[in-house]
Amino acid sequence: MTTPVQRWLFGKDVYRVQERRIRPSEYEVASVPDATARAFIEEHHYSGTYPAARLRFGLFRHGSLVGVAVYSHPVNDAVFRCLPGAARENLELGRFVLLEDVPANGESWFIARTFKVLRSSGFLGVVAFSDPMRRRSHSGDLVLGGHVGTIYQATNACYRGRSTPRTLRLLPDGQVLSPRALQKLRAGESGWRYVAAMLESHGAAPLSSPAEVLPWLARWLPRVTVPVRHPGCHKYAWTLNPRHRHHLGVSLPYPKALGGTGVTP
Numbered sequence: 001m002t003t004p005v006q007r008w009l010f011g012k013d014v015y016r017v018q019e020r021r022i023r024p025s026e027y028e029v030a031s032v033p034d035a036t037a038r039a040f041i042e043e044h045h046y047s048g049t050y051p052a053a054r055l056r057f058g059l060f061r062h063g064s065l066v067g068v069a070v071y072s073h074p075v076n077d078a079v080f081r082c083l084p085g086a087a088r089e090n091l092e093l094g095r096f097v098l099l100e101d102v103p104a105n106g107e108s109w110f111i112a113r114t115f116k117v118l119r120s121s122g123f124l125g126v127v128a129f130s131d132p133m134r135r136r137s138h139s140g141d142l143v144l145g146g147h148v149g150t151i152y153q154a155t156n157a158c159y160r161g162r163s164t165p166r167t168l169r170l171l172p173d174g175q176v177l178s179p180r181a182l183q184k185l186r187a188g189e190s191g192w193r194y195v196a197a198m199l200e201s202h203g204a205a206p207l208s209s210p211a212e213v214l215p216w217l218a219r220w221l222p223r224v225t226v227p228v229r230h231p232g233c234h235k236y237a238w239t240l241n242p243r244h245r246h247h248l249g250v251s252l253p254y255p256k257a258l259g260g261t262g263v264t265p
Helices: 034-044 106-120 150-154 179-187 192-200 210-224 242-248
Strands: 005-009 012-016 027-031 053-061 064-072 090-098 125-130 142-144 158-162 166-170 226-230 234-239
Touching: 027 106, 034 053, 034 064, 034 090, 053 090, 053 106, 064 106, 090 106, 106 150, 166 179, 179 192, 179 210, 192 210, 234 242
Parallel strands: 090 125
Antiparallel strands: 005 012, 027 053, 053 064, 064 090, 125 234, 158 234, 166 226
């Protein structure tokens, strides 16, 4: 049986049975500007959002951008506890997107080459999360199939279990209004206007000032979004130097999905 691989195009995840394997002579990996990475992620990744990027890499085929890996800093340094060194010496693989025409094993080939650059730059480890929960829009369209991190398993990552379960707020198009986004809005932090605009685009009345945010949210959040209990994302970790592998401990058994597709039931 050939395992389907997950690809992305205009915010939708698609699964392709691909028997072709990547031909390294046709591809190259290079750093890309923040604006380039952001535009690609916002166009193709299901979340439509961009993390707090520290390093950005592009996968190019004959000069055309066909994939982006963004290494970022998480909201909480605690996610790095399983890795050696200080938080600044580690990274989160915050976004990873390949277009649908990239052949099989493109993910592991791309990741391995970015890891080589990270290692030479003095970084010690990487964490990544995969979201196993399927999400649909209010109209029933599948927005995210959910995945267990098959590509991370293929690169011999250490599986660390699930992150903390939490309640998410889903917009009508199936996108998540994250707790961090709501925190920014409530506190009037940088970016609050963008978060308010997300709710306004789905029917909330205009928010004129962050000073009015609490009564505004009390009125519109339950009207525009629906609460969904999330079981927690799968967490994976790598050390970039083999001598640090003992920091990770013993990997838990890899989670599996129905039919070997990488998609959760």
